[in-house]
Amino acid sequence: METPTKTIVVASGKGGTGKTLMSVSLAGHFDSENYKVHYIDADVEEPNGRIFMKPENLKSVPVMTQVPEMKKDSCSGCGKCQQFCAFNAIVAIGSKVMIFPELCHGCPGCVAVCPEDALRMVDRQIGVITEGDSGNINFIEGRLNEGEAMPTPVLTELFKYIEDYPGIRIIDSPPGTSCSVMKSMEEGDIIVLMTEPTPFGLHDVKLASELALKLGKPVYGIINRSDLGNSDEMKKYFASRNIPVLGEIPFMRDVAVAYSGGNKDMGNKFSEKIAEIALKIRKELKI
Amino acid sequence: MKQVTIVSGKGGTGKTSVTASLAKHIDIPVVLVDADVDAANLGLLVENGEETEPEKFYSGYEAVINQEKCIGCGACADACPFDAIKFDDRTGKYNVNSYECEGCRYCLLFCGLKAITMHKNEAGTWLVRTVNSDKILVKAELGIAQDNSGKLVAHLRKKAASIVEESEKDFILIDGPPGIGCPVHAAIGNVDLVVITVEPSLSSLSDLERLYKTANGFKLRTAIIVNKYDLNTDITDKITKFASEKGIEVLDYLPFNKKVPELLSQNKTPYEIPEFAEKIDNIWSGIKRIINL
Numbered sequence: 023m024e025t026p027t028k029t030i031v032v033a034s035g036k037g038g039t040g041k042t043l044m045s046v047s048l049a050g051h052f053d054s055e056n057y058k059v060h061y062i063d064a065d066v067e068e069p070n071g072r073i074f075m076k077p078e079n080l081k082s083v084p085v086m087t088q089v090p091e092m093k094k095d096s097c098s099g100c101g102k103c104q105q106f107c108a109f110n111a112i113v114a115i116g117s118k119v120m121i122f123p124e125l126c127h128g129c130p131g132c133v134a135v136c137p138e139d140a141l142r143m144v145d146r147q148i149g150v151i152t153e154g155d156s157g158n159i160n161f162i163e164g165r166l167n168e169g170e171a172m173p174t175p176v177l178t179e180l181f182k183y184i185e186d187y188p189g190i191r192i193i194d195s196p197p198g199t200s201c202s203v204m205k206s207m208e209e210g211d212i213i214v215l216m217t218e219p220t221p222f223g224l225h226d227v228k229l230a231s232e233l234a235l236k237l238g239k240p241v242y243g244i245i246n247r248s249d250l251g252n253s254d255e256m257k258k259y260f261a262s263r264n265i266p267v268l269g270e271i272p273f274m275r276d277v278a279v280a281y282s283g284g285n286k287d288m289g290n291k292f293s294e295k296i297a298e299i300a301l302k303i304r305k306e307l308k309i
Numbered sequence: 310m311k312q313v314t315i316v317s318g319k320g321g322t323g324k325t326s327v328t329a330s331l332a333k334h335i336d337i338p339v340v341l342v343d344a345d346v347d348a349a350n351l352g353l354l355v356e357n358g359e360e361t362e363p364e365k366f367y368s369g370y371e372a373v374i375n376q377e378k379c380i381g382c383g384a385c386a387d388a389c390p391f392d393a394i395k396f397d398d399r400t401g402k403y404n405v406n407s408y409e410c411e412g413c414r415y416c417l418l419f420c421g422l423k424a425i426t427m428h429k430n431e432a433g434t435w436l437v438r439t440v441n442s443d444k445i446l447v448k449a450e451l452g453i454a455q456d457n458s459g460k461l462v463a464h465l466r467k468k469a470a471s472i473v474e475e476s477e478k479d480f481i482l483i484d485g486p487p488g489i490g491c492p493v494h495a496a497i498g499n500v501d502l503v504v505i506t507v508e509p510s511l512s513s514l515s516d517l518e519r520l521y522k523t524a525n526g527f528k529l530r531t532a533i534i535v536n537k538y539d540l541n542t543d544i545t546d547k548i549t550k551f552a553s554e555k556g557i558e559v560l561d562y563l564p565f566n567k568k569v570p571e572l573l574s575q576n577k578t579p580y581e582i583p584e585f586a587e588k589i590d591n592i593w594s595g596i597k598r599i600i601n602l
Contacts, residue, residue, distance in 0.1 A: 035348055036320065036321065036348060036350075037317075037319065037320010037321045037348075037487045038319065038320045038321010038322060038508075039321060042512065067487075067488035067489045067490050067519075068318055068319055068487070068488055068489065068512075068515075068516040068519060070319070070511075070512040070515060070516070073511045073512055073515060106414065108369065108370065108412050108413050108414055109413075127390075127411050127413055128390060129390045129391075129411070129413035129414075129415040130390070130415065131413055131414060131415045131418065134415070134418055135418070166489070166490065168489060168519050168522040168523050168526065169522075169523060169526050170490070171459065171490055171491035171494060172456075172490065172491060173488075173490050174456065196488065197320040197321075197348070197487050197488075198347040198348050198486070198487070198488075199347045199348060199451070199453050199454070200347045200451065200454065200455060200456060200458055201408065201454050201455060201456040202456075203454075204408060204453075204454035218570070219570075219574070220570050220573045220574055221350070221353045221354075221573060221574060221576060222325065222348075222350040222353065222573065225348070225350055225353060226348040226350070229347070229348065229453060232453060233453045233454055236453065236454075247570065250567060250570035250571065251570045251571065251573070251574040252574045273567070275540070278540050278565075279540055279541055281510060281512075282508070282509055282510035282511065282540055282541040282544055283510075283511065283541060283543075283544070284510075284511040284512075
């Protein structure tokens with residue numbers, strides 16, 4: 023049976039609410055129902071999915087960005103490159119330039135404006151995309167190199183990489199509400215927001231919800247550790263925005279312990295919760 | 310002036326809860342900075358106080374195409390390195406997607422009709438909350454889907470530094486963001502101590518290693534707090550071993566306690582639990598000792 027292609031983005035706002043836990047669990051569940059599944063780790067600053075998915079047969083592709091370098095000694099010290107650069111990534115000192123690669127956004131503006139044709143753009147590696155098998159599940163991870171400032175080029179490459187991958191694609195997105203999260207949400211047919219019933223969880227899920235709704239995406243909520251805090255307030259918020267709650271998962275110490283050890287098998291009680299949530303997702307995606 | 314930032318790598322390990330608990334206990338005047346600007350929560354746990362009007366923060370620029378001048382040639386769209394310029398079927402002209410535009414201005418080089426202008430990008434808002442003469446909070450809210458959050462963090466820290474200069478405060482405590490990217494760099498740059506909160510999970514340990522590499526790259530001193538340590542004592546041991554190998558001090562180990570989220574839901578800090586109060590006191594003594602405060 024061919025699986026229609028659908029993308030589920032798991033996001034949150036607040037960190038530590040269970041995005042990876044849910045993404046990995048849903049991937050396992052859909053796989054057990056014989057769907058073709060891709061698990062995509064888009065938390066490129068701190069990708070942890072591989073701890074649980076334990077992928078094999080890894081192959082990697084470097085993620086490159088572009089930065090300028092001097093190609094010949096013809097700098098006249100005019101400073102037009104520095105004037106043009108919006109990011110202070112190139113500074114003219116006498117008849118040389120100093121380049122700050124981590125600040126460069128990769129637009130070839132400085133090269134274009136240099137009257138002496140002294141600059142050219144060259145490749146620089148900022149991260150890596152890794153693909154592998156986790157049983158029948160296809161594993162793809164984006165990873166930003168330590169010390170790098172900007173995650174978005176890695177995300178752009180990652181989503182290009184999986185563009186034509188057919189089947190159920192589960193994107194494990196980063197925390198927060200910045201443009202990395204927006205880029206991830208843009209890929210989704212639906213967005214599932216993981217949250218916890220604390221004031222932090224509520225504050226952040228409101229931001230994440232607004233972002234998802236602004237993008238015009240169908241949004242759903244899951245309340246994790248639902249018995250530790252004020253779930254009613256959380257549910258009230260979701261209801262006020264017409265965001266259906268797919269499930270409430272109480273705190274289960276053995277799930278926390280299994281998660282801590284990188285163990286995907288979270289026990290029967292948890293698996294039942296995942297099955298309920300997966301069924302609702304299938305209905306929403308019409309698969 | 311001394312500065313300490315609390316970061317984590319992995320989200321959800323307790324940065325804000327620890328920062329707020331410390332803030333409750335600190336026995337000297339302090340300026341608090343909430344540097345987790347796209348999910349700023351510290352204000353929920355710090356006492357209320359008089360707040361300044363939120364001020365707009367501008368960071369970078371975004372391109373705007375004048376629809377009357379545009380003739381739909383598409384040169385700008387072909388040139389844009391970020392695919393931020395799109396054709397509008399209804400008008401036959403081009404528009405810049407402000408979320409995708411990075412403000413590089415490369416497109417300006419290609420528009421012969423000068424139809425493109427750069428507008429200041431409003432990235433977010435910030436304000437100062439004065440709880441009392443000994444405690445001030447500087448916080449911001451990054452606009453949804455914005456990038457450049459490192460600049461906003463840097464701005465907040467500059468503001469905190471100027472408050473310290475003007476008043477009698479000597480200490481800045483920064484609640485950092487998760488991850489290892491630009492906003493984290495801005496939050497930890499030049500501080501006297503980077504405190505990393507970790508939980509005993511392989512995920513958090515992996516993130517600790519990446520964050521440590523990042524902080525070490527900046528040549529910054531680090532210390533560790535292990536939160537919810539009893540959820541997996543094997544991994545807590547691994548963290549202790551990592552710390553010892555790198556010569557990092559573990560300030561203390563906080564146990565998992567269901568009362569913590571209950572207290573948080575009442576906008577109270579874990580400091581209310583006597584066992585935690587003792588440990589927070591210990592952590593604060595450790596911090597003071599390390600930074601010579």
